[in-house]
Amino acid sequence: MANENQEYRKDKNDIPPDKKMDKIHTPEGLDPETLNNIMSALKIHGDSGDGPKLTNSRLIELYSQKEKGKPVKNDHKFxxxxxxxxxxxxxKSEEIGPIDANNxxxxxxxxxxxxxxxxxxxxxxxxxxxxxxxxxxxxxxxxxxxxxxxxxxxxxxxxxxxxxxxxxxxxxxxxxxxxxxxxxxxxxxxxxxxxxxxxxxxxxxxxxxxxxxxxxxxxxxxxxxxxxxxxxxxxxxxxxxxxYTAGILIPKPIAKCRYWHRPLDIKKLVDARFSGIGDRMTMSRAIRLYRVPDVSEDLRPMENKDVCGVHKLLKTHLEKYKIHQVFTPEEVKHIFLPKDEIIYTYVKSIKGSVTDIISFYSLPSSVIKNPKLSTIRAAYSYYNISTTIPYKKLIENAISLAKSNNFDVYNALDLMENKPILEVSINIHFNTVLGSKIW
The missing domain is CATH 3.40.630.30 (Gcn5-related N-acetyltransferase (GNAT))
Structure with a gap:
């Protein structure tokens, strides 16, 4: 399901320069990649969620303590x-099972x-x-x-x-x-x-x-x-x-993914301070850059008759991964059948068999300090499966469908088959954001 117990994500282009990762320096010359992984290196991982978050400045302070040979406080007593x-x-893989087998x-x-x-x-x-x-x-x-x-x-x-x-x-x-x-x-x-x-x-x-x-x-x-x-x-x-997921590191993660987003209404996102376009980019150029082309691959909204086909394709596809949810047909019906303003699922079928799936869910954000804008409509990529449509083209269709449903931004995690598409496909125009989602 849509598990969003995480730190809020915003386009890094809108973060003040003094807070950006690529602007942070320490006496040791800490680079952005090192800073991204510093929490693991320091073996400090926040607490249960009641206490203050470990900000970049606090991480640097702790890193400095470690370099000077001072003890680094472990903040996960709970x-x-x-x-x-x-x-x-x-x-080890052969040791997977209950931590306490005597329950x-x-x-x-x-x-x-x-x-x-x-x-x-x-x-x-x-x-x-x-x-x-x-x-x-x-x-x-x-x-x-x-x-x-x-x-x-x-x-x-x-x-x-x-x-x-x-x-x-x-x-x-x-x-x-x-x-x-x-x-x-x-x-x-x-x-x-x-x-x-x-x-x-x-x-x-x-x-x-x-x-x-x-x-x-x-x-x-x-x-x-x-x-x-x-x-x-x-x-x-x-x-x-x-x-469960979190925006901070707590003992002990099994996976970590980074969020990426694709602006669909760049002017609205900039006006809301959700995104930035950089000093050398004009708004007119940004609007042209992030224009969403119309694409079509014979995709249509999922219907009740597709439940078995979607279940079968999900089962076959997810079995490729070491960790995945096992869905029943009843769960597929509840979770994936389209519901306006909640879940959007599209399928391609050939001779009655579902061959490709696009899905994303709606999770809007309230704009707190803006008298002109109240909501950012965000579409979150869910499960996407391609067997006849190239995966890159499938994601292009997902972006187009999100735009046609009046979303302002399309968000995706770099998991399963997404990572190479998000990192390499320049013409899709995804931006990375600071922070990760941790399981």
């Missing part, structure tokens, strides 16, 4: 107490973890309009935003229903913390069941998302309690593994 692989550990539901705590006085647990009914409104308000005011506080993800009610209610979902895995007196929601975390294939081993796990704590309460250390409580509830169902 994760060091959790059943996760530690940074110093390495795992027993009988040993799982049967009552919720205690909260500070004045707070209480609540199970969120995502189909309840009042509950959805509380979740929307919390996320809209406190969830992922960029460092300059200019943009924030804007999760719509319909999107939350789509993301949190796949076949087999468990309502008890949608939990929050509210103020007892006012019933105001101040913390939230969710889990959904998924089947994952890891090195040809299928595992029933949970996918964790939407961890959010009200800004004024982050010193209360609610995030670790939310994580422990969702873990307890999932363990009670006999599931002992989970996957």
């Amino acid at each position: 994760w060091d107490t959790q059943p996760v692989t530690k940074f110093a550990e390495s795992v 027993d539901v009988e040993n799982v705590l049967k009552t919720p973890y205690p909260l500070p006085d004045g707070f209480e647990w609540v199970v969120i009914d995502i189909f309840s309009e009042s509950d959805r409104e509380r979740v929307y308000t919390l996320l809209n005011e406190n969830y992922v935003e960029d460092d300059d506080n200019l943009f924030r993800f804007d999760y719509k009610a319909e999107f939350l229903i789509w993301a949190l209610t796949p076949p087999g979902y468990n309502k008890d895995w949608h939990i929050g913390v509210m103020v007892s007196s006012s019933k105001r929601l101040v913390g939230f975390i969710t889990g959904i069941p998924v089947t994952l294939s890891i090195m040809d081993k299928k595992m029933d796990i949970a996918e964790i998302n939407f961890l959010c704590v009200h800004k004024k309460l982050r010193s209360k250390r609610l995030a670790p309690v939310l994580i422990k409580e969702i873990t307890r509830r999932i363990n009670l169902c006999g599931i002992w593994q989970a996957v």
Whole structure:
């Protein structure tokens, strides 16, 4: 599903020069590539999400400490107490399995973890309009935003229903913390069941998302309690593994991907300060550069009759990868059938057989400090599979389809077959952005 528990991404061209990676220098002459990987080199990886993020300036400070022989503080006290692989550990493929193989539901705590006085647990009914409104308000005011506080993800009610209610979902895995007196929601975390294939081993796990704590309460250390409580509830169902993403490094990542984006309405993105065009580029030249050509490869919106064909093609394609989600036909129907303003899926079929797939989902961002613009409509690349259309041409079609659906920007991660297309295909005009998404 669309897991966006991450640091906000913005075009690096719009970051002030003194904050750009290629403008940062240290006494040791730290280059951009080294800076990108410095967190791993230092073995410091942030915390559970309650504390301050490790900014570039803080990384440089820590790097300087290391060069001078001073100890570098390890800031993941919470994760060091959790059943996760530690940074110093390495795992061989034949060792894949539970970190603790002696799990027993009988040993799982049967009552919720205690909260500070004045707070209480609540199970969120995502189909309840009042509950959805509380979740929307919390996320809209406190969830992922960029460092300059200019943009924030804007999760719509319909999107939350789509993301949190796949076949087999468990309502008890949608939990929050509210103020007892006012019933105001101040913390939230969710889990959904998924089947994952890891090195040809299928595992029933949970996918964790939407961890959010009200800004004024982050010193209360609610995030670790939310994580422990969702873990307890999932363990009670006999599931002992989970996957989640973050914009910071925490013990211990299994994958890291960089975001790229392709402007579709460059003028709007620049006016919103989402993107920049550089000192030597005029707006008229930028508009010509980022013009989206019309392309067509006999692609049409996915229909109910395509569910089996899409499922079959997904299964065959994903089996090439060491780690991938295993979808059921019911999940394919729920996740991929087009829903306006949520998920867009297009297929090419030959004689009734699905041969190619394009999909992207909608995740707009609120523009916080701009009186003229309120929203940036972003399309996020999802699953794209080509068997008859060259992959580069498939992505060109995806960009064109996103533009025709009035999106302002098309975002993609450099995973699966995307990386060479994003890095090499100059005429598609993708820009890289600072930061990565980490699993």
